[in-house]
Amino acid sequence: xxxxxxxxxxxxxxxxxxxxxxxxxxxWTVPNVDPSYHLGxxxxxxxxxxxxxxxxxxxxEPLPAQYVRLMExxxxxxxxxxxxxxxxxxxxxxxLPVTISLVGGAGLIAIGLGISLALVCVRHRGQWxxxxxxxxxxxxYSIPSIVLAAVFWAFLSYKWMIFPEDGYVPLxxxxxxxxxxxxxxxxxxxxxxxxxxxxxxxxxxxxxVDADWVRTARAKGLDEKRLIRRHVLRNGLIPPVNVWGLxxxxxxxxxxxxxxxIFGLPGVGFLTAETLGTFDLPPIVGLAIYLAIVVVxxxxxxxxxxxxxxxxxxxxxxxx
Amino acid sequence: xxxxSSAEASVQRLPPARAAKRAPGPWRLALKGFRSDRTAVAxxxxxVLLCAAALAAPLYAEHVAHTTPAAxxxxxxxxxxxxxxxIVSVDGIPIGPTWQSEFFLGAxxxxxxxxxxxxxxxxxxxxxxxxxxxxxxxxAIPLALAAGYFRGRTDAVISRxxxxxxxxxxxxxxxxxxxAINLRGADIGPIEIKGGTKLIPILVIxxxxxxxxxxxxxxxxxxxxxxxxxxxARALGVRPIRMMASELLPHLWPSILVLSMxxxxxxxxxxxxxxxxxxxxxxxxxxxxTLIADGIENVRISTHLxxxxxxxxxxxxxxxxxxAEGLRRALDPxxxxxxxxxxxx
Numbered sequence: 001x002x003x004x005x006x007x008x009x010x011x012x013x014x015x016x017x018x019x020x021x022x023x024x025x026x027x028w029t030v031p032n033v034d035p036s037y038h039l040g041x042x043x044x045x046x047x048x049x050x051x052x053x054x055x056x057x058x059x060x061e062p063l064p065a066q067y068v069r070l071m072e073x074x075x076x077x078x079x080x081x082x083x084x085x086x087x088x089x090x091x092x093x094x095x096l097p098v099t100i101s102l103v104g105g106a107g108l109i110a111i112g113l114g115i116s117l118a119l120v121c122v123r124h125r126g127q128w129x130x131x132x133x134x135x136x137x138x139x140x141y142s143i144p145s146i147v148l149a150a151v152f153w154a155f156l157s158y159k160w161m162i163f164p165e166d167g168y169v170p171l172x173x174x175x176x177x178x179x180x181x182x183x184x185x186x187x188x189x190x191x192x193x194x195x196x197x198x199x200x201x202x203x204x205x206x207x208x209v210d211a212d213w214v215r216t217a218r219a220k221g222l223d224e225k226r227l228i229r230r231h232v233l234r235n236g237l238i239p240p241v242n243v244w245g246l247x248x249x250x251x252x253x254x255x256x257x258x259x260x261x262i263f264g265l266p267g268v269g270f271l272t273a274e275t276l277g278t279f280d281l282p283p284i285v286g287l288a289i290y291l292a293i294v295v296v297x298x299x300x301x302x303x304x305x306x307x308x309x310x311x312x313x314x315x316x317x318x319x320x
Numbered sequence: 321x322x323x324x325s326s327a328e329a330s331v332q333r334l335p336p337a338r339a340a341k342r343a344p345g346p347w348r349l350a351l352k353g354f355r356s357d358r359t360a361v362a363x364x365x366x367x368v369l370l371c372a373a374a375l376a377a378p379l380y381a382e383h384v385a386h387t388t389p390a391a392x393x394x395x396x397x398x399x400x401x402x403x404x405x406x407i408v409s410v411d412g413i414p415i416g417p418t419w420q421s422e423f424f425l426g427a428x429x430x431x432x433x434x435x436x437x438x439x440x441x442x443x444x445x446x447x448x449x450x451x452x453x454x455x456x457x458x459x460a461i462p463l464a465l466a467a468g469y470f471r472g473r474t475d476a477v478i479s480r481x482x483x484x485x486x487x488x489x490x491x492x493x494x495x496x497x498x499x500a501i502n503l504r505g506a507d508i509g510p511i512e513i514k515g516g517t518k519l520i521p522i523l524v525i526x527x528x529x530x531x532x533x534x535x536x537x538x539x540x541x542x543x544x545x546x547x548x549x550x551x552x553a554r555a556l557g558v559r560p561i562r563m564m565a566s567e568l569l570p571h572l573w574p575s576i577l578v579l580s581m582x583x584x585x586x587x588x589x590x591x592x593x594x595x596x597x598x599x600x601x602x603x604x605x606x607x608x609x610t611l612i613a614d615g616i617e618n619v620r621i622s623t624h625l626x627x628x629x630x631x632x633x634x635x636x637x638x639x640x641x642x643x644a645e646g647l648r649r650a651l652d653p654x655x656x657x658x659x660x661x662x663x664x665x
Contacts (some may be wrong), residue, residue: 015483019487019488023496026500080556138641138642141641142640142641143638144589144593144634145636146589146592146612147630147633147634150612150615150616150626150630151626151627152522153616154615154619155623158619159623163594200661207655239658246486249487249489250490252494253488253491254490254491257489257491257492257495257593259595261596272492272495273495274597276495276499276597276598277597279499284499288492289493295487295488295489295492315640319383
């Protein structure tokens with residue numbers, strides 16, 4: 001187990017480093033253009049701002065030296081946004097709890113709905129209830145969360161004012177306000193995932209309930225509840241758990257980008273979307289790297305949890 | 321096994337008496353299964369109708385709505401129930417759905433015909449989706465074949481490459497790439513990729529989804545290469561390239577078809593999110609993303625600007641996912657593609 005964790009974390013570090021190099025090359029080596037033009041405020045910049053940028057990011061040095069300098073800046077918290085956010089590192093750390101609340105809540109709703117509805121499907125397999133839930137799941141999967149978020153916000157928040165229009169209240173300050181600010185974003189983000197999860201869990205459980213050892217367990221007189229919980233669910237949930245792990249880590253660079261913008265939640269997605277819109281290079285590269293670290297770490301943690309649940313995955317070669 | 325390879329064919333040629341009574345091929349069986357699946361056929365019909373409507377956008381604009389997606393009618397009037405009505409009222413509120421040939425779904429804040437814009441937007445999104453799919457397939461299929469067939473070091477390099485792309489959320493990667501190319505495109509003198517050109521989202525979406533196709537295919541190739549017919553072909557002296565193209569690839573087509581349909585739906589959704597974030601299609605050009613962004617921005621003026629493109633997008637995505645599921649039931653009855661094919665997007 002320890003060697004698995006070490007291998008997995010090593011791979012995470014390599015991936016995050018690769019991401020930082022790609023982001024750097026992508027944005028720093030714009031062909032035919034002096035990076036000091038973009039770093040010095042693009043068309044709004046003057047010769048002074050450009051000279052300042054050249055000095056700050058060492059733009060007259062060779063590229064590897066510039067890379068090292070930028071990375072130091074990103075991790076020391078020296079990188080600022082031109083327009084709004086101030087020090088990027090502290091802005092990112094302030095924004096992280098919002099996004100974790102959003103992703104965590106949406107994940108719980110999606111997985112809870114996925115498992116419970118799939119269990120209903122399996123119990124009533126082939127009957128109308130099974131078909132009805134499957135149809136609903138297909139429809140839910142086909143409504144992109146950007147549409148749900150936009151329509152929820154436009155009608156329930158903006159037009160009819162049932163829910164707060166924007167903003168975020170920390171959980172410690174006021175749990176009820178925290179909940180009402182996050183409820184719509186949670187549902188909007190979770191429904192399409194829940195639709196996919198019902199189908200994935202149902203298919204996986206159906207593969208399991210027909211297994212020989214389930215029949216044996218039933219034959220030896222195990223009651224149905226215990227059978228489902230101890231035998232079917234524990235094995236049938238292994239493929240879905242892998243999906244959840246990937247989706248959970250991807251969420252930090254996925255739906256949070258637009259869900260937070262639409263609902264005005266000041267999380268990392270909001271920060272990223274705003275920065276991307278300004279073409280402000282150092283914070284864009286910085287955010288790409290911060291987010292890459294969050295995504296890579298989240299997926300490493302999930303993989304370790306999955307390996308702890310299913311020892312077969314600890315063998316070498318399955319680390320990804 | 322679906323598909324028929326030359327080695328199998330040459331084995332079957334041996335007893336000539338059998339040739340007359342050939343069993344229906346796997347594709348024919350799949351077609352039969354698909355046809356008897358009423359849900360799948362309904363989704364296929366819906367998909368074809370929607371695609372036809374999107375492709376006919378210029379015809380609709382010219383002959384029915386008598387306008388273009390970019391033409392402003394902000395100061396003009398139209399006739400509703402015989403009464404002339406301002407297209408955009410004095411306080412800036414555009415007319416809602418008229419259910420007539422002109423301004424069928426109403427106008428937007430600039431007095432542009434919303435139905436025409438949605439049809440053009442759907443066409444743009446479909447073009448982007450199909451073109452991106454083409455890029456993904458042309459890169460992913462050879463890589464998957466090479467990784468699965470050669471194994472060893474080739475596989476290690478290619479699979480690690482997939483893992484790196486796979487580790488990053490498609491939307492974040494796409495938004496970063498889209499922003500970078502937009503930035504670069506604006507400045508490369510003679511080969512200028514203009515902002516708003518569809519090439520940017522096509523390239524971005526096409527590259528981002530490579531591992532989504534390549535990983536499951538590689539798994540199938542790994543299993544296929546252990547089968548007897550591959551051994552037989554190798555014994556006959558078939559070279560690797562030929563082996564991949566004419567022995568292994570035919571067995572992959574059913575999976576490729578199912579995956580492509582799923583990916584097309586994902587690509588359309590990703591385009592929407594990218595364009596909403598300003599890293600896809602750029603504003604005056606209609607696409608699902610720009611139309612929805614426009615609708616959110618102008619929701620205080622009129623809600624039909626948001627609802628109409630949202631409903632259109634959901635119809636498109638629903639038809640694609642429904643069709644993908646139907647294709648899977650017909651082509652992949654034993655779930656070789658794994659139960660975990662659907663994931664969040």
